[in-house]
Amino acid sequence: MLSGFWPAATFAVARTLLAADESLLLVRHDLTGMRGGVIRRVVRNGTGIVEDEQVALAHGCASCTLREDVLPTLARLARDNPGHDLVLMLSEVVEPEAVAAACAHHLVDGAPLTDLIRVDSYVTVLDAEHLLDGLASTDDLAALGIQAAEDDHRALADVVARQIEYADTLLLWGRSRDGEFGTSRIAVLLQRMAPWATHFRVDGDLVDADALTRQLRHTHRHRPETPGVLARGLEGFALGMHEPEADCGVVSAVFRARRPFHPQRLHDVLEDVNAETVRSRGHLWLASQPDAVVAWEFAGGGLALGSLGHWLVSLPEDGWEHVCDQRRLAAALEWDPYYGDRHQHLVFIGLDADPVALHRTLTGCLLTDAELADGEETWRTYDDPFAGCFPLGTG
Template sequence: MSSSPQAPTHTVTADGADIRPSLTVLSGFWPAATFAAARALLAADTSLLLIRHDLAGIQDGVVRRVVRTGTGIVEDEQVVLRHGCISCTLREDVLPTLVRLTRTHPGRDLVLMLPEAVEPEAVAAATAHCLVNGAPITDLIRVDSYVTVLDAEHLLDGLASTDDLIALGIQAADDDDRALADVVVRQIEYADTLVLWGQSRDGEFDTGRMSVLLQRMAPWATHLRVDGDLVDAGMLTRQLRHTHRHRPETPGILARGLQGYTLGAHEPEPDCGVVSAVFRARRPFHPQRLHDVLEEVNAEVIRSRGHLWLASQADTVIAWEFAGGGLAMGSLGHWLVSLPEDRWDHVEDQRRLAAALDWDPYYGDRHQHLVFIGLDIDPVELHRTLAGCLLTDAELADGEDTWRTYPDPFAGCFPLSVEELADTDTDTDTEGARSA
């Protein structure tokens, strides 16, 4: 229990039970499906409070907040923000509203339904780091689960889309350059629970294929399928609420592999055409050879992600993520082998442990770890292509001094500075290089 002066007097009973109200966070790019799931939860428990924010006016610094129960609307207000952006909305209204409702409606659980352009990880970060009245909201509220609802009719189109939010007119800020597919995959990958809602317009086989695809994209999540035409609200409530599935210590997707968490499942045999292939290697990539195959290796891929190292930039952990036809690469900080030992104390314990378990006498913790997920991709050819980009025996024998002189199309894309050393476990910038 928190020692904050703003914390409630009792959040744990004498027998150790946590009596804080539960918060379920619902996200999803298709609001009709997400709201349908929310309505089912409200139907099963009329005391439940549902909070929604309409961001249509966010560019003008205004959002609309609606709070409802299963019996009607409790609040419907326009909120003026100091700055029109998602982070301001979270800090200035979303978190304070959760705290206020907990105090004015004690004992009632909450569901926060996110706008389609909001990624759940941003909410989790705000919940963890932003204070309300000098205290974290987790003093009052137990974050139970992050649930993402996917519309089976539109999911594949969304994952394959090359549109960006600005073109669709739903950007969260003037400089919001995210792609639709980027938002969808991040909503999928952060969730601890995924709900595939409804049916594909192409029939049961295609719906099953979407289910397999989600399993491959997020093997760590709990997966549910719901027929949108016939919903058992009681069953859905038991599946989505009071599950205790949220694990705040789990790192973001780009740091998962570095910290020893599952990054993806190696399932090279097609299931409904879906293939998930994991590529791992110790040797570094030759920068030019890797650059030459970037388009080829992602040609049939829906999602790829992970981290790698280049012979020419041997100190740098390089992030890799592909969605919606665009590949983003950027710096994740230093490999531990390149850090002085007195800097290791600044690195996450989990990362140090994962590195120690897989340490190589020559390469240290440096390695390649990439996951490719798609329909009808050839995992053997993919592995052959990537393996051909690794240094040969003769190139390895030349040593690091020679590697750093290789012609490098990525030169200057992933800079590291002395000042970054202390933050190497948390820095993530995947805008270093982007290829359409």
């Protein structure tokens, strides 16, 4: 699975892989006509185009394209070309985690696609010339006219960040406009954003096709059991690196605490804590809403907060049966007699940020000893700017 927001760089990698192995099949869907109900599917190998067809869709969106054509095409090509590897080059606005979910849960001829093919790796290609601009962009996909559906309100920076974070392999293509230091700074930033991935750098002007093939193919890097980035911390996986000393200006700071945040104090500093941040993510809990796991995700100047469901300590015993084993294990390993599994876990990655000031600010938002002593019933009565934002349902 080959993703990337800048198609020129992504397609350059795909062409390089084809040059090294003519039997490789590259599948790409052109979604520019999607909102009109038509997409173009192109399949090629190292010698030329194998298929070039327009496909009519009942609904114009990326998810219906996956269901109705992309996954069936992969299944058909796998059956018709035994022994041949496939490369699916995703559209620039498609997030690889959505593709992984579709592969696992959508049935093709009565079976999940993962029963028919094995995904070797999710590779994301980053254009060194444009990456920082993309991560700093405040544009929405809709404003750029490249949204994946009529109700697609995602920001460009969010898409780029998620493409980076889900990948098991990251390929930095080309050079920064700021020279070698700029390219090195981007490489460090990517390491901090996705420390779990394997990282490579390639000068786009001179590429060894055989070497690139060895780096990207037959690696068995993809682990389907690994959760998405917002659930990583809850399931005991690393959410980020604590590297408070700047490397090429890049700082990564991890904030962890057991005490809850005071809702008003946290609300008051939201803009400040992300002022020097390229990306922040994680989960938290508010004293006023002690049952809810709150997701935190910042990119491109915009902070999104949402519900990740219940803390396990707030669930009845039979409710634990609906939680994955990894989540239960992670909770048991760090269970606190008073807080249960509730905790703060946030990661901030930025350029020239001050991790000490950041930690001081967030610590000041935690409940004081006196506030803790008041107890949970009093916490629930706090004035809460986030009231009603994180519904939990009846679970």
